[in-house]
Amino acid sequence: MSFLRLTKIRPIVLVTAAIVLWNTVYLERATKALIDHGQKIDPG
Numbered sequence: 001m002s003f004l005r006l007t008k009i010r011p012i013v014l015v016t017a018a019i020v021l022w023n024t025v026y027l028e029r030a031t032k033a034l035i036d037h038g039q040k041i042d043p044g
Helices: 003-036
Strands: none
Touching: none
16 A cells, blocks of 8 residues: 555545544433433333
8 A cells, every 4th residue: 555545545534534533422322311301211
């Protein structure tokens, strides 16, 4: 793998990691809001 190829891949990896992090935070907040409003959540 050449150096140029690695530099092209890294931004994609960073964007993907940012999206995964955002989804995790969002889902955690949404789940907490549902629980706070009395909604039962199935953990499985």
